Amino acid sequence: MNVGMSRPFRSSKAILFDLDGTLVDSxxxxxxxxxxxxxxxxxxxxxxxxxxxxxxxxxxxxxxxxxxxxxxxxxxxxxxxxxxxxxxxxxxHLTGLTRLMPGVREVLTHFHLSGIAMGVVTNKPQLAAREILLHFGLTEHLGAIVGGDAVTSLKPAPDALLLALDQLQVEPRDTLMVGDSGADVVAARAAGMPVILLRGGYTQIAVEELGADLVCDGLLDLPSAMRRLQDAA
Missing domain, CATH: 1.10.150.240 (Putative phosphatase; domain 2)
Known part of the structure; x- marks a missing residue:
């Protein structure tokens, strides 16, 4: 569901993921x-x-x-x-009851083997985010992990996204944001990058109403969703 991209979508060199409700059910x-x-x-x-x-x-x-x-x-x-x-x-209470969202390992491995840089940007404290990602063995695929206490302003401000871009050494126009909430959309727009939202996260507003470039059912649909964005550009 294309709802109006802020700029023509190009093949991504990097992807930034939200954490809670996107990569993990915490x-x-x-x-x-x-x-x-x-x-x-x-x-x-x-x-x-x-x-x-x-x-x-x-x-x-x-x-x-x-x-x-x-x-x-x-x-x-x-x-x-x-x-x-x-x-x-x-x-x-970081990992006892927390579980990976469906498809996380497969999708991160797919993008890693495709040469796409990846990072996590979250409002969760950075040490907590890193501990969760370490627990699930995901850090080897991530070139940046930026928590809310690593920046001045939390999402929906773009600070965490911009810091992750700096760490990955990529430009906003070459990066896709993937999340589950309106804060992810607003932050991505402010940083100048396209954004895809996933259903099944923690937003209380229907994801179709949040202004993302595309909405998909889950992480396993992300590679095909990215191709659809490119075809529509």
């Missing part, structure tokens, strides 16, 4: 971390679907949304303190 682990934090404040747990709707703005925003949903909203220094308390809890 919502169960994130839910466990959120509920451990809430339990420490004697607040009731949240459901998986509730927490999944909160993912996407970084850990601090996750904490803010979780306390608001629990009926105990936090502001200012109280939110700062809860965010600090979340840090070690979050690190304990």
């Amino acid at each position: 919502a169960p682990d994130i839910t466990a971390a959120v509920n451990e934090l809430l339990a420490s404040r004697e607040l009731p747990p949240l459901r998986l679907d509730q927490v999944k709707a909160m993912i996407g703005g970084g850990v601090r925003k996750l904490v803010e949304r979780a306390f608001a949903a629990s009926g105990a909203p936090l502001l200012g220094s109280a939110l700062d303190e809860a965010n600090r308390a979340m840090a070690p809890i979050y690190r304990r």
